[in-house]
Amino acid sequence: MTSAILVSILMTLVAASTPILLAALGELVVEKSGVLNLGVEGMMLTGAVAGFAVAYSTGSTALGLAAAGAAGVAVGMVFAILTLSLNANQVATGLALTIFGIGASSLIGAGFVGRTITRLGPVFPDALSDHPVLRAVFGHDGVVYLSLALVLAVGLFLRRTRAGLILRGVGENDASAHAIGYRVIAIRYAAIAFGGALAGLGGAYFSLALTPMWADGLTAGRGWIALALVVFAGWRPGRLLFGAYLFGAVMTAELQLKAAGIAWLAPELLAMAPYLATIAVLTMMSLGRQAGRAGAPACLGKPFSAS
Amino acid sequence: MLEWRRRREPSAAMLYASPLIAVALTMLIGVAVFTAMGYPGAQAVRDIFLTPFLEPQRWPDLGVKAAPLVMIALGLAIGFRANVWNIGAEGQYIVGAIAGTGVALATHGMTGWWILPAMAFAGILGGMAFAAVPAFLRVRLGVSEILTSLMLTYVAVQGLYYLVRGPWKDPDGFNFPQTRLFGADQTLPVLAEGSLVHLGIPLALAIALVAWLVLEKTTAGYAVKVVGLAPQAARHGGFRADGVTWACLLAGGGLAGLAGLFEAAGPFGQLTPQFPSGYGFTAIIVAFLGRLHPLGIVFGGLALAATYVGGEIAQTTVKLPQAATGLFQALLLFVLLATDVLVTYRIGWKARAA
Numbered sequence: 209m210t211s212a213i214l215v216s217i218l219m220t221l222v223a224a225s226t227p228i229l230l231a232a233l234g235e236l237v238v239e240k241s242g243v244l245n246l247g248v249e250g251m252m253l254t255g256a257v258a259g260f261a262v263a264y265s266t267g268s269t270a271l272g273l274a275a276a277g278a279a280g281v282a283v284g285m286v287f288a289i290l291t292l293s294l295n296a297n298q299v300a301t302g303l304a305l306t307i308f309g310i311g312a313s314s315l316i317g318a319g320f321v322g323r324t325i326t327r328l329g330p331v332f333p334d335a336l337s338d339h340p341v342l343r344a345v346f347g348h349d350g351v352v353y354l355s356l357a358l359v360l361a362v363g364l365f366l367r368r369t370r371a372g373l374i375l376r377g378v379g380e381n382d383a384s385a386h387a388i389g390y391r392v393i394a395i396r397y398a399a400i401a402f403g404g405a406l407a408g409l410g411g412a413y414f415s416l417a418l419t420p421m422w423a424d425g426l427t428a429g430r431g432w433i434a435l436a437l438v439v440f441a442g443w444r445p446g447r448l449l450f451g452a453y454l455f456g457a458v459m460t461a462e463l464q465l466k467a468a469g470i471a472w473l474a475p476e477l478l479a480m481a482p483y484l485a486t487i488a489v490l491t492m493m494s495l496g497r498q499a500g501r502a503g504a505p506a507c508l509g510k511p512f513s514a515s
Numbered sequence: 516m517l518e519w520r521r522r523r524e525p526s527a528a529m530l531y532a533s534p535l536i537a538v539a540l541t542m543l544i545g546v547a548v549f550t551a552m553g554y555p556g557a558q559a560v561r562d563i564f565l566t567p568f569l570e571p572q573r574w575p576d577l578g579v580k581a582a583p584l585v586m587i588a589l590g591l592a593i594g595f596r597a598n599v600w601n602i603g604a605e606g607q608y609i610v611g612a613i614a615g616t617g618v619a620l621a622t623h624g625m626t627g628w629w630i631l632p633a634m635a636f637a638g639i640l641g642g643m644a645f646a647a648v649p650a651f652l653r654v655r656l657g658v659s660e661i662l663t664s665l666m667l668t669y670v671a672v673q674g675l676y677y678l679v680r681g682p683w684k685d686p687d688g689f690n691f692p693q694t695r696l697f698g699a700d701q702t703l704p705v706l707a708e709g710s711l712v713h714l715g716i717p718l719a720l721a722i723a724l725v726a727w728l729v730l731e732k733t734t735a736g737y738a739v740k741v742v743g744l745a746p747q748a749a750r751h752g753g754f755r756a757d758g759v760t761w762a763c764l765l766a767g768g769g770l771a772g773l774a775g776l777f778e779a780a781g782p783f784g785q786l787t788p789q790f791p792s793g794y795g796f797t798a799i800i801v802a803f804l805g806r807l808h809p810l811g812i813v814f815g816g817l818a819l820a821a822t823y824v825g826g827e828i829a830q831t832t833v834k835l836p837q838a839a840t841g842l843f844q845a846l847l848l849f850v851l852l853a854t855d856v857l858v859t860y861r862i863g864w865k866a867r868a869a
C-alpha cells in the first residue's frame with residue numbers, strides 16, 4: 209500500500225520535472241554557445257499551443273510533439289535572426305519572445321479552450337507500466353525517457369565530442385573561435401534551434417501530458433524556472449537533472465499539501481513555493497561561491513560581429 | 516547585391532526615425548497576420564492603432580491607460596540605461612497597489628485629505644520594498660536581478676489572490692473575491708466630470724519631465740549612463756555601480772508601485788483578482804519604443820495605450836480576440852529591435868570586388 213503511494217508520488221514528481229528539464233537542457237546548450245535566450249517561456253507556450261492544436265486536429269500526440277518542437281525552432285529562429293544577424297540586444301529580444309509567446313498562444317489557443325485530448329500514455333506494455341511497483345521505472349511516457357537520454361547525450365556531446373568542444377569554445381571566446389576559422393554565428397544559430405526544439409517539446413508536455421486540455425498561460429512561469437536551473441546547475445547537464453527533479457519535488461510537495469488541504473496554509477501561499485524556492489536556490493548558489501557566475505560561459509549574452 | 520555597412524557613427528536621424536519605421540512595419544505585418552488568421556486585417560490594424568487617436572471620445576481612455584505605462588516605463592528605462600534589468604515591474608505594481616489598499620482598508624469610513632497621499636506613499640514604499648529584494652541579492656550576492664524580479668511577480672500575484680479571497684475579502688461582498696470599494700477620499704479625484712480621467716495622467720507627465728531633467732542634466736543621471744555604457748570607466752570615474760543598481764531598482768519599484776496604487780485607487784476603486792493587467796510587462800515595450808528617453812516614453816506610452824484601447828474596439832468591430840492585442844504589442848517590440856540595426860548600419864549596394 210505505502211509502496212503504491214510512494215510510486216504514485218514518484219510518478220507525479222517525474223512528470224512535473226520533465227518539462228523544465230527539457231527546456232533547461234535546451235537553454236544550457238544555447239548558453240554554452242554564448243547566447244542568453246530569455247524567451248524560454250515564450251517558446252514553451254508556442255510549443256504548448258502548437259502541440260495541442262496539431263494533436264487535437266490529427267488525433268496524434270506524436271505529431272503534436274513534433275509540431276511543438278518545430279514551432280519552438282521557428283520562434284527560436286526569430287530570436288536568432290534578431291540577435292545574431294541584426295545584433296539586437298539579447299535580453300530585450302528574449303523578453304519580446306516571451307511576450308510574443310504569451311500573446312500568440314493565447315490567440316491561437318482561444319479556439320481550443322476547454323477542449324480535451326487523449327493524454328500521452330506510457331510506452332511500455334501494460335504488464336510493466338501498470339505493475340504497482342515496476343511502473344516506477346516502466347510506467348512513464350516516451351518524453352520522460354527521451355529527456356533522460358538527452359541529458360546523457362548533451363553531457364557526452366559537450367565533454368567528449370569535437371563539435372561539443374567547438375560549441376564551448378564559441379561560448380568562451382568567440383573572437384578566438386572566429387580567428388581559428390569556426391563559424392561563430394552559424395554555430396549559435398544551431399544551438400538556438402536546439403534550444404527552441406527542446407523548449408517547444410517541454411511546453412507541449414504541459415498541454416499533451418500534464419493537463420491534456422488547453423488553458424491560457426498554462427506553463428505558469430516554468431520557462432523562467434528553467435532559466436534559473438541552468439544557473440543552479442553551473443551549466444552542467446548532470447546537475448541540471450538533479451536540479452530539475454529537485455524542483456519537481458517542490459512542486460509535487462505543493463500539490464500534495466494542497467490536496468491534503470491544510471487549513472492554515474492557503475493554497476495561494478503554497479503556489480508561491482516554486483518561485484520562492486527558485487530565488488532561495490539562486491541565492492544559496494551565490495553564497496556557495498562568491499564569484500556568483502562561476503561556470504558561466506565567458507561570452508554569455510555578449511553580441512558578436514565578425515568585422 | 517545588398518549588404519549591411521556599419522556607419523562610422525550611429526545615425527542620429529535613424530535614432531528617431533527607427534521607432535516610426537517600426538510602427539509602420541508592425542502595422543503592415545499586423546495586416547498580413549490578421550488577414551492570414553481570417554480577420555479583415557486592414558480594418559483590424561486600423562482599429563487597433565489609428566481609431567484610438569482619430570476619435571476624440573477615445574482620448575480620455577487613452578490617457579488613463581497611458582499613465583501607468585509611462586510611469587512604469589520611466590522607472591524601467593532608468594535601469595535599462597544602466598544595464599539593470601528589472602523585469603518584475605508587474606510584481607512591484609501589484610505590491611504597490613496592495614500596500615496602498617492596506618492603507619485604504621485601515622482608513623475605511625474615515626475622511627480627510629491626508630488619506631490619498633498616505634495611500635500613494637504606501638504604494639511607492641511597497642513597490643520599492645519589493646524591488647529592494649532583487650537589488651539586495653544582486654549587489655550583495657551577485658544574483659541576476661532578471662530572474663529574481665520576475666519570480667517575485669508570480670509571488671505578488673499569488674499574494675494578491677490570497678488577500679482578496681482571504682483576509683481582505685469584502686464582508687458585504689456576497690463572497691466575491693474582492694476588497695471593499697474605496698471611499699471618496701480614498702479614490703483619485705476625477706479631473707473631467709463623467710470620465711475616468713484622473714490625477715495620474717498629469718502626474719505621469721510631470722514625472723516624465725522630472726526624469727528627463729534628472730537623467731540629462733544631473734550627475735546622477737550621468738552616472739547611470741556611464742555605468743551602463745562603460746562599467747570600467749565608471750569605476751575609474753568614482754561612480755559606484757552598486758549605488759546605481761540600488762537607485763535604478765528602487766526608482767523602478769517606486770514608480771511601478773505608485774502606478775499600481777493609482778490604478779487601484781482610480782479605474783478599479785478596489786482590488787480584485789483581475790487587477791494584474793500586464794502593464795508591468797507592456798511597459799518594457801514602452802521603454803524601448805521611447806528609446807529609454809523620458810520624453811520618448813510619453814509617446815511610447817500613448818502608442819501602447821492605443822493598442823489596449825484599439826484592441827477593445829477591434830473586439831467589437833471585427834471580433835478580434837483580446838489576445839491579439841498582446842501579439843500585436845510583441846510584434847511591435849520585435850520589429851523595433853530589428854529596425855534598431857538601421858541606427859548603426861545602413862543598407863547599401865555591395866561594391867564590386869576590385
